[in-house]
Amino acid sequence: MDEQSAAYWKRNVKLVTTLLIIWFVVSYGFGILFVDVMNNIKIAGFELGFWFAQQGSIYVFVALIFVYVSKMNKLDREFDVREDD
Amino acid sequence: MDLTTLTYIVVGLSFALYIGIAIWAKASTTGEFYVAGKGVNPVVNGMATAADWMSAASFISMAGLIAFLGYGGSVYLMGWTGGYCLLAMLLAPYLRKYGKFTVPEFIGDRYYSKTARIVAVICLIFISFTYVAGQMRGVGIVFSRFLEVELLTGLIVGMGIVFVYAVLGGMKGITYTQVAQYCVLIVAYTIPAIFIAFQLTGNPLPQLAFGSTVNGTGDHMLDRLNQIVTELGFLEYTTTSKSTIDIFCITLALMVGTAGLPHVIVRFFTVPKVRDARSSAGWALVFIAILYTTAPAVGAMARLNLTETVQIGAVGDPEGNLKIEDRPDWMTRWEATGLLKFEDKNGDGRIQYYNDANKDFAAKAAEYGWAGNELKVDNDIMVLANPEIAQLPNWVIALVAAGGIAAALSTAAGLLLVISSGISHDLLKGTLTPDMTEGQELMAGRIAAAVAIVIAGYLGYNPPGFVAQVVAFAFGLAAASLFPVIIMGIFSKKVNREGAIAGMLVGLVFTMGYIMSYKGIFIPVLIENVPANWLFGISPEGIGVVGMILNFLVAFGVSKVTAEPPAHIQHLIEDIRVPKGAGSAVDH
Numbered sequence: 116m117d118e119q120s121a122a123y124w125k126r127n128v129k130l131v132t133t134l135l136i137i138w139f140v141v142s143y144g145f146g147i148l149f150v151d152v153m154n155n156i157k158i159a160g161f162e163l164g165f166w167f168a169q170q171g172s173i174y175v176f177v178a179l180i181f182v183y184v185s186k187m188n189k190l191d192r193e194f195d196v197r198e199d200d
Numbered sequence: 201m202d203l204t205t206l207t208y209i210v211v212g213l214s215f216a217l218y219i220g221i222a223i224w225a226k227a228s229t230t231g232e233f234y235v236a237g238k239g240v241n242p243v244v245n246g247m248a249t250a251a252d253w254m255s256a257a258s259f260i261s262m263a264g265l266i267a268f269l270g271y272g273g274s275v276y277l278m279g280w281t282g283g284y285c286l287l288a289m290l291l292a293p294y295l296r297k298y299g300k301f302t303v304p305e306f307i308g309d310r311y312y313s314k315t316a317r318i319v320a321v322i323c324l325i326f327i328s329f330t331y332v333a334g335q336m337r338g339v340g341i342v343f344s345r346f347l348e349v350e351l352l353t354g355l356i357v358g359m360g361i362v363f364v365y366a367v368l369g370g371m372k373g374i375t376y377t378q379v380a381q382y383c384v385l386i387v388a389y390t391i392p393a394i395f396i397a398f399q400l401t402g403n404p405l406p407q408l409a410f411g412s413t414v415n416g417t418g419d420h421m422l423d424r425l426n427q428i429v430t431e432l433g434f435l436e437y438t439t440t441s442k443s444t445i446d447i448f449c450i451t452l453a454l455m456v457g458t459a460g461l462p463h464v465i466v467r468f469f470t471v472p473k474v475r476d477a478r479s480s481a482g483w484a485l486v487f488i489a490i491l492y493t494t495a496p497a498v499g500a501m502a503r504l505n506l507t508e509t510v511q512i513g514a515v516g517d518p519e520g521n522l523k524i525e526d527r528p529d530w531m532t533r534w535e536a537t538g539l540l541k542f543e544d545k546n547g548d549g550r551i552q553y554y555n556d557a558n559k560d561f562a563a564k565a566a567e568y569g570w571a572g573n574e575l576k577v578d579n580d581i582m583v584l585a586n587p588e589i590a591q592l593p594n595w596v597i598a599l600v601a602a603g604g605i606a607a608a609l610s611t612a613a614g615l616l617l618v619i620s621s622g623i624s625h626d627l628l629k630g631t632l633t634p635d636m637t638e639g640q641e642l643m644a645g646r647i648a649a650a651v652a653i654v655i656a657g658y659l660g661y662n663p664p665g666f667v668a669q670v671v672a673f674a675f676g677l678a679a680a681s682l683f684p685v686i687i688m689g690i691f692s693k694k695v696n697r698e699g700a701i702a703g704m705l706v707g708l709v710f711t712m713g714y715i716m717s718y719k720g721i722f723i724p725v726l727i728e729n730v731p732a733n734w735l736f737g738i739s740p741e742g743i744g745v746v747g748m749i750l751n752f753l754v755a756f757g758v759s760k761v762t763a764e765p766p767a768h769i770q771h772l773i774e775d776i777r778v779p780k781g782a783g784s785a786v787d788h
Contacts, residue, residue: 160411160420165438168274169496180482
């Protein structure tokens with residue numbers, strides 16, 4: 116693999132790792148492992164841990180994918196590996 | 201106009217629409233049949249994926265399940281959405297770049313092995329058939345309940361419709377019918393939810409009503425629900441009796457399983473570019489999230505409505521329970537279907553609904569003069585009876601029937617297509633008869649789809665005992681077999697043929713063995729299915745996670761002590777990691 120491609124791949128893996136850490140924290144962290152602690156906080160009629168498990172994590176999942184899409188599109192241009200339009 | 205006639209008209213119109221689309225989108229090449237010519241717009245593909253993904257279980261059963269499980273139902277909500285992050289970031293773009301037709305084809309090429317491809321096809325066929333049998337059953341049930349026809353008639357009509365658009369149109373026909381089916385099912389799901397949310401809290405958005413205060417009181421809905429269910433001896437709504445490790449593993453198995461299900465993965469082969477595969481996964485999740493964030497609100501509102509319909513006054517007050525003759529019409533109507541059962545055990549002429557399995561509550565119940573729970577409610581009623589509970593007009597009820605059928609048909613069609621392409625493309629063209637012409641392969645694909653529909657219909661009519669356990673099985677197997685080898689195939693250059701085959705087999709055998717031993721599928725129950733007997737406290741639903749870890753460990757271990765993948769495979773991996781140079785697209 117040439118240097119350019121290796122650098123592109125490294126940046127890609129780093130981005131995905133960061134996003135999947137957030138993915139893990141909101142669902143498995145807030146919604147499951149620390150749900151009892153989070154449930155002590157109440158906002159707008161919801162216990163927060165319960166809200167993350169049944170609502171919040173899903174909204175965050177959607178946001179994460181679109182952040183990934185936009186960052187990857189930038190990365191593709193930067194390394195000139197974007198497909199032709 | 202009476203309800204049955206109206207339902208016939210609404211369902212009939214939706215069928216006419218699907219068939220019209222099928223005729224317009226007839227497939228003429230194998231490329232169109234397997235992957236819709238790779239020319240589908242990413243937003244359109246997202247919508248089709250959402251319909252493909254959301255099955256009869258999501259539409260009919262999930263909200264009811266959550267209503268009775270409370271917080272425990274979160275495993276389905278997170279588990280069946282979070283997998284799309286894995287798809288978008290770890291699988292879809294690379295598989296699209298690779299640019300072939302099926303999942304086993306990728307596995308066979310990447311691991312330079314026909315054996316690996318055949319093992320993958322076997323996993324795929326097994327996963328897809330268990331799943332599709334449940335869908336056909338769903339079609340039959342909706343038909344027989346709303347259109348008052350025999351289950352068999354309902355099944356045959358459903359099979360006929362799928363036959364027309366899956367066999368004729370292939371992936372292209374399926375894609376555009378799924379878009380129509382998504383629109384039908386999401387409208388049918390959200391309209392009753394909005395009305396009920398408004399009636400109950402004054403806030404029409406179910407996602408917000410969920411946390412709002414109940415009309416005429418200052419109580420937040422969830423607080424009120426927690427209070428009344430605990431007074432009746434049930435578990436608090438926002439907690440669960442399951443252990444943390446089990447909740448964790450079930451959620452993870454469902455997420456990883458989602459990302460390993462072939463009929464979902466293959467949808468991302470249909471878009472023109474790698475970047476479209478990424479955004480398409482995002483759009484799919486947006487369309488799925490509309491239903492999945494509404495469902496927990498529907499569940500909580502339904503539970504509260506049901507409980508307060510029966511418990512009209514203070515718990516324990518002899519006047520606090522609903523008189524039998526005062527019960528609303530929808531209860532009488534659903535009694536006729538057998539999904540709602542009622543029996544006056546203590547002969548007081550009123551209905552008691554409480555948790556008689558709770559031993560700590562038994563003394564209190566005796567003190568109140570209650571002789572056991574008198575109301576039995578099937579999970580599936582919650583969504584189907586919603587419009588009646590909210591006293592919505594008949595056309596909404598008809599729409600819900602059409603929505604349930606749309607959800608089941610769209611998923612069944614997607615599954616049937618991956619079964620047919622697994623047989624015609626991977627088994628026949630790829631292995632047994634490689635010198636087939638394109639025309640012959642296309643014909644083989646159509647015949648395979650037709651045969652698969654008949655088998656699916658048969659399984660729907662005579663469900664083997666394991667249909668109820670389909671979820672555990674299909675997801676566990678996808679998580680333990682296909683997902684790890686695809687991921688390793690992209691993210692590691694070191695994992696080789698021997699490693700992948702050994703990993704898949706170990707993951708598959710371990711997971712199947714575990715689920716079969718506890719659930720008694722194909723064989724008698726070997727170990728009683730109770731938490732005390734589970735490995736690390738993980739139930740059969742969550743065991744796919746352990747199978748997945750074993751798959752990874754075995755694959756890396758075996759690859760270490762056997763020869764590295766050849767140079768051309770390492771080049772292939774480097775090539776799929778960058779978007780530039782993906783295969784050409786065909787405009788629709």
